[in-house]
Amino acid sequence: MLEISHTALLHALIGGVLGSIICGIIGVIILEKRLVMMSGGIAHVSYGGIGLGIYAHFSPLIGAIVFALAGSLGIGHFNRRHGEKSDVMIGIFWSVSMALGVLLTQLSDIDVDFDNYLFGDIFSVSKTVLWMTFILALAVIFIFIAFYQTMKAYLFDEEYAAVQGIHVRTLEIVLYILLGLTTIVILMMVGLVLTVGLYAAPAAIAKRLTKDFKKVVIYSVIFNLIFVIIGIAIAYVFQVASGAGIIFIAGITYFVLTFIDDLKKRRKVMDAESLNA
Amino acid sequence: MKTALEVDHLTVMYDHLIALNNVSFSVAEGDFVAIVGPNGGGKSTLIKAILNLVPVAAGNIRIFGEDYHKAKGFVGYVPQQSAFDSQFPITVKDVVKMGRLPSSLGFFHRFTNEDEEKVNAILKELKIEALADRPIGELSGGQKQKVLLARALVTDPKLLILDEPTANLDPPSRKQIYELLQEINKKITILMISHDDEHLLHYASSIVYINKKVIYQGSEMKSFDMIMTTV
Ligand SMILES: Nc1ncnc2c1ncn2[C@@H]1O[C@H](COP(=O)(O)OP(=O)(O)OP(=O)(O)O)[C@@H](O)[C@H]1O
Ligand SMILES: [Mg+2]
Numbered sequence: 001m002l003e004i005s006h007t008a009l010l011h012a013l014i015g016g017v018l019g020s021i022i023c024g025i026i027g028v029i030i031l032e033k034r035l036v037m038m039s040g041g042i043a044h045v046s047y048g049g050i051g052l053g054i055y056a057h058f059s060p061l062i063g064a065i066v067f068a069l070a071g072s073l074g075i076g077h078f079n080r081r082h083g084e085k086s087d088v089m090i091g092i093f094w095s096v097s098m099a100l101g102v103l104l105t106q107l108s109d110i111d112v113d114f115d116n117y118l119f120g121d122i123f124s125v126s127k128t129v130l131w132m133t134f135i136l137a138l139a140v141i142f143i144f145i146a147f148y149q150t151m152k153a154y155l156f157d158e159e160y161a162a163v164q165g166i167h168v169r170t171l172e173i174v175l176y177i178l179l180g181l182t183t184i185v186i187l188m189m190v191g192l193v194l195t196v197g198l199y200a201a202p203a204a205i206a207k208r209l210t211k212d213f214k215k216v217v218i219y220s221v222i223f224n225l226i227f228v229i230i231g232i233a234i235a236y237v238f239q240v241a242s243g244a245g246i247i248f249i250a251g252i253t254y255f256v257l258t259f260i261d262d263l264k265k266r267r268k269v270m271d272a273e274s275l276n277a
Numbered sequence: 278m279k280t281a282l283e284v285d286h287l288t289v290m291y292d293h294l295i296a297l298n299n300v301s302f303s304v305a306e307g308d309f310v311a312i313v314g315p316n317g318g319g320k321s322t323l324i325k326a327i328l329n330l331v332p333v334a335a336g337n338i339r340i341f342g343e344d345y346h347k348a349k350g351f352v353g354y355v356p357q358q359s360a361f362d363s364q365f366p367i368t369v370k371d372v373v374k375m376g377r378l379p380s381s382l383g384f385f386h387r388f389t390n391e392d393e394e395k396v397n398a399i400l401k402e403l404k405i406e407a408l409a410d411r412p413i414g415e416l417s418g419g420q421k422q423k424v425l426l427a428r429a430l431v432t433d434p435k436l437l438i439l440d441e442p443t444a445n446l447d448p449p450s451r452k453q454i455y456e457l458l459q460e461i462n463k464k465i466t467i468l469m470i471s472h473d474d475e476h477l478l479h480y481a482s483s484i485v486y487i488n489k490k491v492i493y494q495g496s497e498m499k500s501f502d503m504i505m506t507t508v
Contacts, residue, residue: 032365150383153375157361160428163328163354165346165380211366211412 004123004236011130012122012242016228018133019185022140024221026182027203029175032155036200038075041094042183043195045071050117051101055108061129064184067097072180076172120191120243122232133185140178144217147171152213189228190243201250202227205257227253279306279341281436281466282327287336289319289326296322298490299336306435309458309467311481318488320470321357324440327468328354340436349380353434353465355425355442363414369424370396370409376428399427403457419450426457430465437461439469443476455480 030039049067053060071094078086078093105112116124125133144151153161154171162168186195206219231246238245282304289297297319304310312320325331327338329345340348353376377392400406403423408416413424422442429437439458443451455476458467471477477484483496 032362146385147382149375149378149386149388150381152367153378155362156365156367156372156375157356159330159356159360160354160375161378162330163349163352164376164378165349166378167382170382207366211414212368213366213371216366 004239008123009232009236011125011127012232012236013229015122015125015130015133016189016232017225018130018137019189020224020228021137021221022133022182022185023198024202024224025140025144025217026178027199027224028206028217028220029151029155030179030199031203031207033175035179036196038072038079038090039179039183039199040196041075041090042068042071042180043187043192044094045075045097046183046187047101047117047192048097048104049101051104051108054110054112055104061126061132061184064187065181068180068183069177070180071097072176072183073173076176115241116191117187118191118193119241120187120189120194120246122189122235122242125188129185129188132181133188136178136181136185140182143174143178147174190231190246191241194243194247197247197250198224198227201247201254205254208257208261223250223253280304280339281306281308281341282468283337283339283342284323284327285337285339287323287326287338288334289322289331290334291322291331295489297326297487300487300491301336302485302491302494304436304466304468306466307462309462309480309482310469311477311484312468312470312487313472313477313484314487314492320487321440323487324438324468324470327438328352350432351435353429353432353437355422355429355437355439357440357444358418358421358425363421365413367413368410369405369413369416370400372413372424373399373427373431376431395431396427399431403427403430417450418445419447419453422446422450422454423457426454430461434465436466436468439467441470441472443471443473451476 030036046064046068049063049065050060051063052067053063075086075090075093078089082089105114115121150161150166151171153164153166154168158168183195186198190198202223203216203220205223206216209219210216227246227250230249231242234240234245234249235242280303284300284302287297287300288295300319300323312323314320322331326333327340327345329349338345341351345352373396374388374392377388377395379386397406397409400409403426405420405423405427408420408424413421416424426439426442429439442458443454446454451473455473458469459480461467469481483494485491486493
């Protein structure tokens with residue numbers, strides 16, 4: 001890796017902070033709706049668009065956005081129509097799109113550094129991506145606050161929300177669009193392979209710490225920020241892929257907290273036993 | 278007496294499977310009607326059709342003479358416990374409050390003092406006010422059921438629809454729920470699915486036995502075995 005300039009570091013930090021806010025909020029939604037694996041799928045699907053862009057000489061970013069949106073709306077549609085049975089179909093769909101991306105990239109006349117797409121390179125984010133991230137962050141915050149009550153109802157009990165006449169289909173489509181766009185932002189920060197970790201780990205940690213939905217979201221954003229900033233520091237100092245640093249810290253924190261939680265529970269059980277003795 | 282619910286030649290299909298075939302029955306205002314029948318007989322499907330959750334292949338459903346979109350404000354629904362995520366980080370009070378959300382996207386929706394008072398009143402009525410600030414995931418099955426009941430009642434419905442509210446409850450909690458429903462039935466029409474033979478015969482005013490079609494409807498309280506031997 002080349003020496004990283006101060007501008008690149010600044011861009012990385014701005015992108016990281018904005019991206020953390022987005023991921024922190026969307027991550028909680030993904031966790032509650034059990035869309036973790038689906039979000040991983042979208043990341044893979046979007047690689048097809050990147051490959052197409054490289055091969056056909058248009059912006060890989062645009063390709064990625066189009067494929068990610070088509071992927072998230074498409075996978076969402078399958079999920080609703082076929083439920084559990086959609087698993088295999090979605091799995092095949094995403095690897096085919098990924099394969100398409102690899103094929104096209106290798107067939108193209110441009111030499112591409114795969115590592116950046118697979119593991120993320122936050123130091124090379126373009127101004128365009130930064131702007132996109134900024135607008136997406138505003139959109140996510142606005143939508144989340146504006147539809148907070150109905151979104152919460154939809155996440156908790158979709159069927160009941162529908163019975164009440166809450167427009168769950170509209171919420172769902174908005175959610176899938178945000179999910180598609182968010183995937184692109186994460187892709188840029190941590191890369192394809194590590195996407196699932198950044199969505200799931202901070203939200204899962206937050207959920208362990210509180211039983212209040214609003215706080216879960218706030219903690220999730222805070223943990224995202226911590227992991228991303230530490231990850232960027234690690235990547236900067238050791239000249240390694242930003243994604244690896246971020247996910248490594250996130251994963252370790254998750255497992256340590258899980259371990260402490262288990263210890264606490266075990267101690268409670270032991271205390272109870274010694275009281276009985 | 279007014280008709281609370283009118284199901285008229287209803288047919289519901291899932292792809293090629295006919296779940297309900299030409300089902301007709303009605304519920305008069307003030308009734309306590311129990312829907313019974315074998316597993317897979319289409320009981321939950323019937324409720325979902327009434328609540329506009331599954332498409333209707335043929336037939337007509339009227340609630341107090343209106344279609345669902347006009348009548349949804351009159352309807353309270355208690356789903357099967359498995360229908361929601363019990364690990365969701367939310368307190369009892371907030372679950373009940375959700376019952377009062379508007380039927381829309383709720384753009385910048387805020388709950389009013391009236392909502393708050395209504396929620397407190399219903400928690401008190403069901404004697405679960407002590408649970409108000411507990412996370413829903415920490416409750417017992419019977420307590421959860423009462424919370425779902427409170428969420429349905431918080432809008433003052435005229436027709437209460439329940440899908441197996443006593444499944445997985447122990448006999449005392451089961452009896453408690455039935456006694457609660459009997460009390461509620463003084464003001465509200467009830468339509469419920471259940472497998473509790475002996476309780477239903479005691480509390481319900483009539484039963485509808487469904488196995489893809491209506492096999493028996495009546496207020497003559499027969500046990501299921503008797504229904505099966507007479508048809
Ligand atoms: N979403 C669905 N897609 C396809 N088939 C379904 C769906 N839901 C139910 N069915 C089928 O429709 C039939 C009726 O199911 P339903 O759930 O209404 O039965 P039920 O009377 O409520 O049974 P139980 O007593 O077990 O709750 C069953 O054969 C079931 O397999
Ligand atoms: Mg059922």
